[in-house]
Amino acid sequence: MLTTVEGIYRDGQIELKSLPSNVANEARVIVTFVDADVVNLAERGIDRSQAEILRNNLATFADDWDSLEMSIYDNYDAAKSQL
Numbered sequence: 001m002l003t004t005v006e007g008i009y010r011d012g013q014i015e016l017k018s019l020p021s022n023v024a025n026e027a028r029v030i031v032t033f034v035d036a037d038v039v040n041l042a043e044r045g046i047d048r049s050q051a052e053i054l055r056n057n058l059a060t061f062a063d064d065w066d067s068l069e070m071s072i073y074d075n076y077d078a079a080k081s082q083l
Contacts, residue, residue, distance in 0.1 A: 010077060
C-alpha cells in the first residue's frame with residue numbers, strides 16, 4: 001500500500017500537512033523532493049480559467065508579499081526561535 005502526504009522540508013525536518021489515518025506508527029517511508037516552482041493545478045482541481053482568475057485576484061498582494069519587510073516570514077520558524 002502506498003499513501004501520499006504533502007509536506008515541507010525545513011531545517012532538517014519533514015513537516016506533514018496532514019497526518020494519514022491509515023498508517024502505523026514507525027512505518028517505513030520514502031521521501032521525494034519536488035521542484036517548489038512547479039504546481040500541477042489540475043491535480044488540485046483548478047482549470048486554466050480558474051487559475052487566471054486566481055492569478056488576477058492575488059496580483060494585488062504581490063507588492064506586499066515581495067517587500068523587504070515581509071521577508072521575515074520566508075523563514076518564520078527560525079526567526080521565531082531566536083526570540
